[in-house]
Amino acid sequence: MSGPAQSPGGTSTAPHCYRHGDRETYISCQRCGRPICPDCMRQASVGFHCPECVREGNAGTRVARTAMGGRLGGSRTPVVTVTLIAINVAIFLLVRATNGLNGDLAKKLVEIPSSDGYAPALHLQGVAQGAYWQLITSTFTHYEILHIAMNMIGLWIFGSFLELELGRWRYLALYLTTGLVGSVAVYLLANPLVVALGASGSVFGLFGAAFVVLLKQHRDITQLLVLLALNLFVSFTVPSIAWQAHIGGLLAGFAAGAAFAYAPRQRRTATSVVAIGALVGLSVILVALRTAALTA
Helix, strand or coil: CCCCCECCCCCECCCECCCCCCCECCCECCCCCCECCHHHCEECCCCEECHHHHHHHHHCCCCCECCCCCECCCCCCCHHHHHHHHHHHHHHHHHHHCCHHHCHHHHHHCECCCCCCCCHHHCCCCHHHCCCCHHHHHHHCCCCHHHHHHHHHHHHHHHHHHHHHHCHHHHHHHHHHHHHHHHHHHHHHCCCCCCECCCHHHHHHHHHHHHHHHHHCCCCCHHHHHHHHHHHHHHHHCCCCCHHHHHHHHHHHHHHHHHHHHCCHHHHHHHHHHHHHHHHHHHHHHHHHHHHHHCC
C-alpha cells in the first residue's frame, strides 16, 4: 500500500492545517479552501468551515429582535430578573442576620434623607450629609418578609416580561433608573427624618413600562389597570408605605417605557440612552437642590 507523496528530500507534501502547522490534513474549508484539522473544523450545511469564515458569516448575520429590541432565539431565561431577585434576597438575609434595621449594615443601606434630627449617638448618615449611595442601596433593602415577598413577585411577573421584550441592558437600566427616581421622590417629598427602603419604586417603574409596552402591542390591559389601581389605593391608605417612591417610580416607568416602545428602530439605542440619561440627570439636579435646602 502506498503512503503520502514524498518530496525529493524525503519530506511529506501532504497539506497542513493553516492554524496548526504540525498537523497533516486532507480536509479544506468549503468557503476559503484553507486546509483545516479536526480541531478547527466547524460543521456547516455543506462540509466544514474554518473558524475565520464562521466568524465572518456570523458578523454579517442580523440578529432577530422583538419590536422593542429584545433578542429572539437562544435562552429565554430572564437572567437579569433572577439575578436582581437573588441580590434582594441576599441583602434581606444579611440585614436580618445583623440586628435588622438597628444593625450597622441597615443604617448604611436604607435611605435616610437627613440625619440632623437624630441623636448623634445613633451614628446615622443621611443623604443630605453625603450618603448618596442610599438612593440606590435602599431599593435593594427589605426587612419584613411580606414586604420582600410582594416586591419579588411583582419583579418576577413584570421583570420576566420586560427583560425578554426590551433586552437585558435596557431592562436593567429601566430597573435601576426607576428605583433611583423613586428614591429621589422620597428625598424631595417625604419627611426628612423618614427611613425608606424596598424595591417598590423599581417595581412600580416596571408597572409603568409594562403598561406602555402592552399598549404599543395593542394587548388587553384591563387586568393591569385593576392591579395598578389596587396598588395605588394601598400606597395612599397604608401609613407606613412611602407612596412617593411608588409615584416617582411609576412616572419614570411611563417615561422610559414610552422611549423604549416608540423609538424608531434605526435610533432605538440612541433614544434609550437619551431617555435614561435625562431621568438620571434630572434626578441629580433635584437631589442637589434638595440637599442645598436641607443643609442651608
